[in-house]
Each structure stands twice: as C-alpha cells, then as structure tokens.
Amino acid sequence: MRRLGQFVEIIVGVAFLWAGIVKLMDPSAFLSAILTYEVFSYKVSVIASLGVPYLELCVGACLVFRVMIGGARLLAVVLLFVFIILLSQAAMRGLDVDCGCFGSSTKSSEAGFFWPIARDVLMLVGIGLGIVARGNTNGSLEK
Amino acid sequence: MKSVREACIISVVVGLCGVIAFFAHPKAPAFHVDELEVELEEVLQLEEAFWIDARSDEDFEKGHLEGALSLNEERWEEQIVDFLDAWNPDAPTVVYCSSQACLRSHEVAERLKAELGVENIFVLKGGWEKLAEAGIVEEANQ
Numbered sequence: 001m002r003r004l005g006q007f008v009e010i011i012v013g014v015a016f017l018w019a020g021i022v023k024l025m026d027p028s029a030f031l032s033a034i035l036t037y038e039v040f041s042y043k044v045s046v047i048a049s050l051g052v053p054y055l056e057l058c059v060g061a062c063l064v065f066r067v068m069i070g071g072a073r074l075l076a077v078v079l080l081f082v083f084i085i086l087l088s089q090a091a092m093r094g095l096d097v098d099c100g101c102f103g104s105s106t107k108s109s110e111a112g113f114f115w116p117i118a119r120d121v122l123m124l125v126g127i128g129l130g131i132v133a134r135g136n137t138n139g140s141l142e143k
Numbered sequence: 144m145k146s147v148r149e150a151c152i153i154s155v156v157v158g159l160c161g162v163i164a165f166f167a168h169p170k171a172p173a174f175h176v177d178e179l180e181v182e183l184e185e186v187l188q189l190e191e192a193f194w195i196d197a198r199s200d201e202d203f204e205k206g207h208l209e210g211a212l213s214l215n216e217e218r219w220e221e222q223i224v225d226f227l228d229a230w231n232p233d234a235p236t237v238v239y240c241s242s243q244a245c246l247r248s249h250e251v252a253e254r255l256k257a258e259l260g261v262e263n264i265f266v267l268k269g270g271w272e273k274l275a276e277a278g279i280v281e282e283a284n285q
Contacts, residue, residue, distance in 0.1 A: 027164070028246055031172045035244035046172050047161070054160040058153050071149025 005133020006066075009073075012126040013063025016076065019102050020056030027053065033100025037086050038093075055079065073127055080124045087117050172246065179252050181265040183273050186237050193231060195238040197251040198271065202241065208280055211239075214251055226255075232263075239267040239274065 023030040031049035034040060040048065055075065062072030083101070090097045091113040099116045165171050186192060194211035196203050203213040212229055214222045230236070236255070240248040248266045255261040267273065274280045 024164075026170055027168060028170055028172045028250065032244055032246050038244075043174060046174055049172055050164045050168070051157060051161040054157045054164070055153075058157055062153065068149040068153060070146030071151070071153050074146045074150045075153055
C-alpha cells in the first residue's frame with residue numbers, strides 16, 4: 001500500500017512537472033489563459049503566469065524526488081483546490097475559457113469542463129492516497 | 144507544522160524564480176500593457192486608421208474588419224511584406240485580436256514598435272468582441 005501511494009504521488013508529481021514546463025515555455029500564452037477566467041486583474045495574472053509554473057515545477061520535483069514531501073503535498077492540495085474552483089466558476093458562468101492546464105489552447109466551453117475538473121480531482125485523490133498510504137492517522141501531511 | 148514550514152520554503156524559492164523569470168525570461172509578459180490600449184470610441188475618432196488583425200489566419204478568414212490586414216506571429220515573415228506595402232506612416236495603426244484576454248495584439252504592436260519603429264500604434268481594448276458588441280463586425284464571423 002505504501003509503495004502504491006508513493007507511486008501514485010510520483011505520477012502526480014510528473015504531471016505537475018509537465019504542466020510547469022509547458023507553461024514556462026510560453027508564459028504569455030498562459031497569461032492569456034488566466035485572463036479568460038475573468039477572475040484576476042491583469043497585474044495579478046502576470047504574477048500568476050510566472051509564479052504558478054515554478055510552483056508546479058517545485059511541487060512536482062519534490063513529489064518525484066521525495067524531498068520536503070509534506071510541504072509539497074500541502075501546496076499541491078491548495079493548487080488543485082484553486083484550479084477546481086476556477087474551472088467550476090467558469091463552468092457555472094458559461095465562460096469560454098482556455099484551461100491553460102497543460103498548455104492546450106482548446107477552449108473549455110468547446111472541449112467541456114468535465115475532463116479538466118476530473119483530472120484535478122484525480123490528482124487530489126492521488127495525493128490523498130499518498131498521505132493515507134504513509135499511515136498518518138493524525139492528519140499530518142508529513143512523512 | 145513541518146509541512147507548513149516546508150511549504151513556506153518552497154514558496155520562497157518559487158517567488159525568487161518568478162522574479163528572476165520576470166526579468167530574464169525571453170517570453171515574460173509585460174507588466175504594463177495599458178500604455179498602448181485605446182477604447183473603441185477613441186479609435187473611431189481617428190482619421191484613416193490603419194487596421195491590423197492579429198488573430199489567427201483561420202479567424203481572419205472567417206471574418207475581419209473591412210480593410211484590416213492580417214499580421215500575426217505565426218506568419219510574421221510573410222505578412223510583414225504586405226504590411227510594409229500597405230502601411231502609411233502618417234496614419235495611426237490600430238491592432239486588434241479576439242478579446243480583452245487575448246495578448247496577440249499587444250505582441251504584434253510591441254514587435255512593430257521595436258523592429259520597425261512604428262510609433263503611432265495602438266491596441267484596441269476588447270478587440271474583436273468589442274467591435275462585435277458595437278455592431279461594427281458581425282459576431283457570427285467569430
């Protein structure tokens with residue numbers, strides 16, 4: 001069970017790494033995607049367009065290489081919750097958003113919001129599995 | 144508590160990387176884009192504005208503002224020749240893309256300024272969506 005938890009977390013880590021690299025290759029494209037959510041001001045979006053990719057890279061690297069694993073889990077959970085909330089509000093408002101999740105330029109109103117939200121939920125479950133598999137019964141995110 | 148401490152360390156590293164990327168990343172977005180932006184009402188008052196459509200070729204073919212020239216990053220080298228043929232340095236150049244969230248118009252305007260020294264250049268705030276709202280173009284084309 002513990003190995004399975006580790007394995008799933010590493011998969012989630014690789015997904016974060018991939019998402020971070022793709023966004024870092026073109027921060028302007030990611031900025032455009034953030035703006036389509038119509039939640040943040042332009043300046044906040046610029047900061048997010050440069051901060052989120054590095055956050056994903058660091059969280060992904062920590063999950064893959066098992067470094068500062070507690071902090072990485074905490075940040076991964078926060079990130080995934082934020083992504084789910086952003087996608088859900090866009091779906092409810094019927095916005096024509098570009099998910100921006102993995103650098104895709106497919107508008108979510110065309111591709112559907114289900115898969116991006118389901119993917120984030122699955123990644124959350126993966127992190128949860130990692131915590132449970134560690135045998136932490138006190139609710140800690142640490143090793 | 145250890146998790147929170149680790150999360151703070153990661154966040155500091157991320158912040159530092161973000162600051163470095165802002166200054167060093169070749170594709171880092173500009174923090175101020177408002178300088179070039181103009182409202183549609185202001186643009187309509189300009190005489191003989193030269194319009195540039197920065198959207199994709201596909202969108203341009205579906206519909207574009209009458210008299211607008213297509214110029215985008217994907218086919219810059221080919222389209223810049225047409226731009227130079229048609230461009231009147233005395234007329235203000237206005238670039239638009241699909242919406243306020245779209246940054247292609249800013250990229251094209253910045254590039255024209257930097258590479259060709261086009262000074263009298265603006266970006267239409269709201270882009271194609273704004274033109275459609277005002278009834279200047281048909282939204283169905285988008």
